[in-house]
Amino acid sequence: MTSPPQQQATQVRLRNSVEQFYPVIQKPAGDASGRIWAVGAVHGEIYKLEMLHDALAAKLQPGDRIVYLGNLIGHGYDTVEVLNEVLRFRCWFMARPPFVHADDFIVLRGQQEEMFQKLLQIQFAAEPQDLLAWMLEHGLETTLLGYGTDAAAAFKAAREGTLGLTYWTTDIRKRLKEQPGHETLITKLKRAAYADTKALLFVSAGLDETKPLLGQTDALWWAPRAFEQISAPYREFGRVVRGFDPEHRGFVETDYTYSLDGGAGRGGVLISACLSFDGDLLEILTV
Numbered sequence: 001m002t003s004p005p006q007q008q009a010t011q012v013r014l015r016n017s018v019e020q021f022y023p024v025i026q027k028p029a030g031d032a033s034g035r036i037w038a039v040g041a042v043h044g045e046i047y048k049l050e051m052l053h054d055a056l057a058a059k060l061q062p063g064d065r066i067v068y069l070g071n072l073i074g075h076g077y078d079t080v081e082v083l084n085e086v087l088r089f090r091c092w093f094m095a096r097p098p099f100v101h102a103d104d105f106i107v108l109r110g111q112q113e114e115m116f117q118k119l120l121q122i123q124f125a126a127e128p129q130d131l132l133a134w135m136l137e138h139g140l141e142t143t144l145l146g147y148g149t150d151a152a153a154a155f156k157a158a159r160e161g162t163l164g165l166t167y168w169t170t171d172i173r174k175r176l177k178e179q180p181g182h183e184t185l186i187t188k189l190k191r192a193a194y195a196d197t198k199a200l201l202f203v204s205a206g207l208d209e210t211k212p213l214l215g216q217t218d219a220l221w222w223a224p225r226a227f228e229q230i231s232a233p234y235r236e237f238g239r240v241v242r243g244f245d246p247e248h249r250g251f252v253e254t255d256y257t258y259s260l261d262g263g264a265g266r267g268g269v270l271i272s273a274c275l276s277f278d279g280d281l282l283e284i285l286t287v
Helices: 046-059 079-094 111-119 128-137 141-146 151-159 162-178 182-187
Strands: 035-039 065-068 105-107 193-195 200-202 239-242 250-253 257-261 271-276 281-286
Touching: 035 257, 046 079, 046 271, 046 281, 079 105, 079 141, 079 182, 111 128, 111 182, 128 151, 141 151, 151 162, 162 182, 250 271, 250 281, 257 271
Parallel strands: 035 065, 065 105, 200 239, 239 257
Antiparallel strands: 035 271, 193 200, 250 257, 271 281
């Protein structure tokens, strides 16, 4: 990829407390039509992410925005490399002229990021060994390996009790801080995002149709089956876009949804969809 141009000023919009967690993707002013590139689950596969970024760099136009739909990490073995690449690409993206807004590059929280954040507080869990076993079954071990530990060390700490787990998670936090930008990226992930036209709502895995957007909790990353039941517009939004499908069926389109999970990190492909602010599908990238 070519070197970024000289750094340009980045505009920061004033946001209320809601938009800190549910950022609004603003359509460009003036004649620029603007597009949104949504990136499906990466699951710790650096080679495919680098290929996708190279393809995106050649296609990005002024006014384009990017949303990563969670699950950057987990399953695949390139945890540190993937987060470094997202941070590198963000620097390149934000440096493009003309002005770029901070909310034009958004990263959502997925199952894997949620588990990792909960892991760092596991000393407070009622049954930490059971919780550890469940997390490891769902792909977390490769994230542990990326930060210099493993399942054996985790269970050893759990057997030692609260103090052992506290020492263990403190060491992980230390290793996280040693990787520039990782702690900030992991702790600043967004819950969901939507286009200001309300044509598109972006989530990691699913949602609870019975609740408004601000009432959504863990359903955003733990309710993929509920997503598949969407048969009408959710509230005021035209379509819901997700990045994680437990069946990894690739690009799936319905009248009211787009799903983008080709199984990256598990031997499959990484998918990005280019969407208009009206909700139309403009292009699919698969690597």
